[in-house]
């Protein structure tokens with residue numbers, strides 16, 4: 398594919414029209430996010446981590462809980478791993494919380510409590526990939542760019558490239574170039590949340606084209622209107638009995654025990670979850686994995702949430 402040729406096919410008037418229509422849509426539909434307007438790199442980092450693999454509706458809830466408990470980068474860095482995991486609660490994918498904790502410690506110890514703005518430095522921090530790095534740059538430092546996620550890929554892939562299922566079909570390099578072309582100058586802090594919202598509520602996996610403000614200029618609209626069958630964007634796997642399900646159960650019990658400062662043996666933990674011997678074996682492996690990921694501690698036959706007793710909480 399000749400990317401330059403593809404980009405030149407975007408009519409200039411459509412660029413302006415897409416920007417205008419989406420900005421108008423944002424005025425009526427915008428959810429005010431606390432990290433959107435105040436150029437706080439710490440808030441932007443937390444928001445970027447919360448946004449990974451999380452529905453828009455839950456991001457704010459997790460973000461608020463985190464900032465209420467750890468209002469500054471130092472407060473987060475100096476918390477124990479158990480405190481971090483208590484606050485993260487049942488938000489899912491707790492490795493994100495552990496990585497955020499490690500990142501805060503690095504920023505405090507190595508960067509004088511400042512979160513870097515350079516992408517090369519940002520993506521070296523634990524749990525910070527190109528998407529989260531872009532969120533930090535946009536909302537923390539006012540840099541004009543697009544943080545490309547699946548929502549934004551879906552909108553641009555459909556409206557501009559004409560692909561009904563952009564996550565499967567569109568060239569990521571082309572999406573990047575389109576994103577740079579369509580970004581309204583100086584408005585990245587409004588444009589990004591607008592696109593994310595629009596992708597989460599209108600141009601969804603099963604798009605609501607009939608009520609869409611872009612339907613007259615969307616290149617994929619006729620194909621979608623013809624009744625093309627859409628594949629699910631993600632493999633749907635059963636959560637019940639999955640490793641994720643049991644990891645969540647183990648951490649939930651350990652959070653409760655940690656609240657009551659109770660010691661707990663590894664054997665009692667497993668038996669409290671199941672009497673099935675095969676499942677017990679699987680749970681033992683999951684407990685080992687959680688310990689390797691520094692989410693729980695193991696000492697002899699005891700187990701607990703977060704750092705092992707007596708560990709140095711301020712080390713990186």
Ligand code: SF4
Nearest residue numbers: 600604606609612615
């Ligand atoms: S017309 Fe349909 S596919 Fe195109 S942007 Fe709107 S919702 Fe998405």
